[in-house]
Amino acid sequence: xxxxxxxxxxxxxxxxxxxxxxxxxxxxxxxxxxxxxxxxxxxxxxxxxxxxxxxxxxxxxxxxxxxxxxxxxxxxxxxxxxxxxxxxxxxxxxxxxxxxxxxxxxxxxxxxxxxxxxxxxxxxxxxxxxxxxxxxxxxxxxxxxxxxxxxxxxxxxxxxxxxxxxxxxxxxxxxxxxxxxxxxxxxxxxxxxxxxxxxxxxxxxxxxxxxxxxxxxxxxxxxxxxxxxxxxxxxxxxxxxxxxxxxxxxxxxxxxxxxxxxxxxxxxxxxxxxxxxxxxxxxxxxxxxxxxxxxxxxxxxxxxxxxxxxxxxxxxxxxxxxxxxxxxxxxxxxxxxxxxxxxx
Amino acid sequence: xxxxxxxxxxxxxxxxxxxxxxxxxxxxxxxxxxxxxxxxxxxxxxxxxxxxxxxxxxxxxxxxxxxxxxxxxxxxxxxxxxxxxxxxxxxxxxxxxxxxxxxxxxxxxxxxxxxxxxxxxxxxxxxxxxxxxxxxxxxxxxxxxxxxxxxxxxxxxxxxxxxxxxxxxxxxxxxxxxxxxxxxxxxxxxxxxxxxxxxxxxxxxxxxxxxxxxxxxxxxxxxxxxxxxxxxxxxxxxxxxxxxxxxxxxxxxxxxxxxxxxxxxxxxxxxxxxxxxxxxxxxxxxxxxxxxxxxxxxxxxxxxxxxxxxxxxxxxxxxxxxxxxxxxxxxxxxxxxxxxxxxx
DNA sequence: CTGAAAGCGCTTACAG
DNA sequence: CTGAAAGCGCTTACAG
Numbered sequence: 001x002x003x004x005x006x007x008x009x010x011x012x013x014x015x016x017x018x019x020x021x022x023x024x025x026x027x028x029x030x031x032x033x034x035x036x037x038x039x040x041x042x043x044x045x046x047x048x049x050x051x052x053x054x055x056x057x058x059x060x061x062x063x064x065x066x067x068x069x070x071x072x073x074x075x076x077x078x079x080x081x082x083x084x085x086x087x088x089x090x091x092x093x094x095x096x097x098x099x100x101x102x103x104x105x106x107x108x109x110x111x112x113x114x115x116x117x118x119x120x121x122x123x124x125x126x127x128x129x130x131x132x133x134x135x136x137x138x139x140x141x142x143x144x145x146x147x148x149x150x151x152x153x154x155x156x157x158x159x160x161x162x163x164x165x166x167x168x169x170x171x172x173x174x175x176x177x178x179x180x181x182x183x184x185x186x187x188x189x190x191x192x193x194x195x196x197x198x199x200x201x202x203x204x205x206x207x208x209x210x211x212x213x214x215x216x217x218x219x220x221x222x223x224x225x226x227x228x229x230x231x232x233x234x235x236x237x238x239x240x241x242x243x244x245x246x247x248x249x250x251x252x253x254x255x256x257x258x259x260x261x262x263x264x265x266x267x268x269x270x271x272x273x274x275x276x277x278x279x280x281x282x283x284x285x286x287x288x289x290x291x292x293x294x295x296x297x298x299x300x301x302x303x304x305x306x307x308x309x310x311x312x313x314x315x316x317x318x319x320x321x322x323x324x325x326x327x328x329x330x331x332x333x334x335x336x337x338x339x340x341x342x343x344x
Numbered sequence: 345x346x347x348x349x350x351x352x353x354x355x356x357x358x359x360x361x362x363x364x365x366x367x368x369x370x371x372x373x374x375x376x377x378x379x380x381x382x383x384x385x386x387x388x389x390x391x392x393x394x395x396x397x398x399x400x401x402x403x404x405x406x407x408x409x410x411x412x413x414x415x416x417x418x419x420x421x422x423x424x425x426x427x428x429x430x431x432x433x434x435x436x437x438x439x440x441x442x443x444x445x446x447x448x449x450x451x452x453x454x455x456x457x458x459x460x461x462x463x464x465x466x467x468x469x470x471x472x473x474x475x476x477x478x479x480x481x482x483x484x485x486x487x488x489x490x491x492x493x494x495x496x497x498x499x500x501x502x503x504x505x506x507x508x509x510x511x512x513x514x515x516x517x518x519x520x521x522x523x524x525x526x527x528x529x530x531x532x533x534x535x536x537x538x539x540x541x542x543x544x545x546x547x548x549x550x551x552x553x554x555x556x557x558x559x560x561x562x563x564x565x566x567x568x569x570x571x572x573x574x575x576x577x578x579x580x581x582x583x584x585x586x587x588x589x590x591x592x593x594x595x596x597x598x599x600x601x602x603x604x605x606x607x608x609x610x611x612x613x614x615x616x617x618x619x620x621x622x623x624x625x626x627x628x629x630x631x632x633x634x635x636x637x638x639x640x641x642x643x644x645x646x647x648x649x650x651x652x653x654x655x656x657x658x659x660x661x662x663x664x665x666x667x668x669x670x671x672x673x674x675x676x677x678x679x680x681x682x683x684x685x686x687x688x
Numbered sequence: 689c690t691g692a693a694a695g696c697g698c699t700t701a702c703a704g
Numbered sequence: 705c706t707g708a709a710a711g712c713g714c715t716t717a718c719a720g
Contacts, residue, residue, distance in 0.1 A: 015691045021690090033690085091449055
């Protein structure tokens with residue numbers, strides 16, 4: 001059924017070598033031969049078998065995105081706005097450079113050794129050329145081991161031991177929180193509070209740091225609550241806010257938009273006027289940000305920048321062996337300024 | 345660098361044939377030989393090169409998910425709850441049966457011929473064994489052409505001409521809307537309205553039908569608004585509702601949860617009491633459903649059921665050529681009953 | 689400018 | 705029970 005180079009060669013009246021050379025743009029082939037062969041190729045919808053090509057040493061041009069999720073809420077985390085935006089950007093950017101993306105889920109409770117072997121096999125089977133790891137895990141020593149084994153990989157959201165073929169992609173969360181807080185100061189707010197996520201997570205700690213840096217600079221008072229990156233925590237905080245902070249705080253830097261959403265929804269029931277009085281900003285640029293009045297300002301990972309830079313680094317030396325892979329890619333967050341952070 | 349069967353054969357003191365037979369569980373190999381060879385294989389972390397295997401006729405075990413998006417809001421649609429839940433379920437279920445998933449985006453404004461050729465090439469290059477198409481497009485004749493060319497594919501969200509190797513996956517939206525409406529009747533509501541999405545979309549039309557069927561059965565009056573599946577439309581409808589339907593309607597079947605969300609957020613500003621008086625139910629089981637009070641009941645696509653059945657059908661005859669591929673897979677929606685549809 | 693030949697790493701009848 | 709040999713579809717020095 002499938003047409004191969006032998007058939008094309010026969011139809012075109014040349015050898016398989018020549019067919020191959022036409023396809024791979026060898027310089028010595030005269031235009032007339034090229035035209036003749038290409039015509040047959042197009043007529044027959046011929047495509048060289050990728051598996052035969054890879055067997056001859058051509059890179060497979062497949063990159064696998066490994067998404068880390070916890071055991072319990074696997075689907076929820078996988079489906080999160082963050083993961084899916086990252087993934088969709090990878091799919092989009094990969095397409096631009098002729099690569100395809102495959103996706104795998106890594107659950108936190110899985111046996112490290114099994115994960116390690118599974119991914120190693122995927123590399124050894126040459127199913128993929130390189131890998132990208134997204135999301136945090138409690139235990140990710142297996143990534144260090146993959147690095148040691150020399151596979152080409154990028155690690156987002158985590159610092160791994162960097163080896164010759166691997167690198168970290170680091171988003172400057174502290175700077176993002178710093179700039180978010182500065183924005184509120186700039187717009188006239190004086191008493192800024194931080195309501196953030198799980199302090200076990202690096203991003204939470206960095207955001208606290210950035211917030212504190214700005215507040216300290218302005219000689220303000222540090223007021224903060226840290227819980228989890230959930231709407232439920234935001235709702236709790238709305239209750240706490242009404243009891244304790246109504247007079248002391250005029251604005252909030254939320255650790256993410258989900259917390260902000262919970263806070264806002266609860267506050268709409270408790271005391272809707274508060275939402276028009278205080279200023280606030282979140283993180284992540286959630287879809288819901290534009291549904292509320294005022295619309296929510298948000299600091300967001302530069303998905304497009306990160307995915308582009310990551311793919312560029314991962315594919316840089318796939319054809320040209322001299323290209324160096326960078327050791328780290330640094331990325332600044334982007335500010336989406338909407339109404340909730342403006343002057344009142 | 346990479347270890348191959350020749351090396352394993354040498355180390356084990358057997359031929360490459362025997363190594364292959366051990367790997368592929370040929371019956372005639374005695375346990376002692378198996379053990380000897382497997383020991384060497386494990387020691388050396390040997391994995392047969394997948395490209396060589398496929399070249400010999402073994403199926404590649406890769407399925408590509410093609411996600412249809414419009415040109416303008418490509419990322420937004422790609423990232424939608426529906427697409428991502430479908431995708432994550434495919435990734436999860438595929439893993440269970442040893443398949444891997446790759447993902448591509450198809451933009452509505454792309455040249456049909458180009459898409460057709462690109463996907464055809466992906467098949468011809470044997471990069472993928474089969475494909476799944478998700479999401480609606482205005483023009484999808486290229487799928488019909490792919491079907492004609494004999495590729496193995498599943499089409500979700502759309503009816504294509506079914507061929508020997510392709511099939512449709514159909515979610516019974518009409519039944520879902522019917523059951524949603526019936527639930528409201530069961531819980532004592534009498535005047536049920538429908539606020540739904542774009543009537544150009546099959547799902548919108550089917551949901552209207554199901555709603556009408558139930559209302560007609562109960563001798564009720566059909567009251568409906570159709571716009572788009574967006575929060576903005578929901579917000580508009582809240583305004584309209586307060587002006588025109590406050591006295592005439594005691595409950596609503598929303599076309600999806602996004603519309604419901606817009607409606608609720610707007611209503612919290614206009615007249616929060618309304619939300620405690622009327623009953624309502626949406627579609628899609630959005631994350632946000634549990635954030636509001638009352639929590640939103642929702643009718644949702646049976647993602648797990650669909651993905652499992654689709655993968656089973658797509659992989660059924662990859663090893664056993666006698667297995668028939670079904671012509672259509674039908675799926676009933678699942679009811680997630682929360683507070684918004686209960687008796688008041 | 690073109691083609692014959694070797695070889696990528698595997699699997700599978702076939703012979704013994 | 706095991707191995708030699710052919711062949712999957714391509715690419716690439718090499719020879720001419």
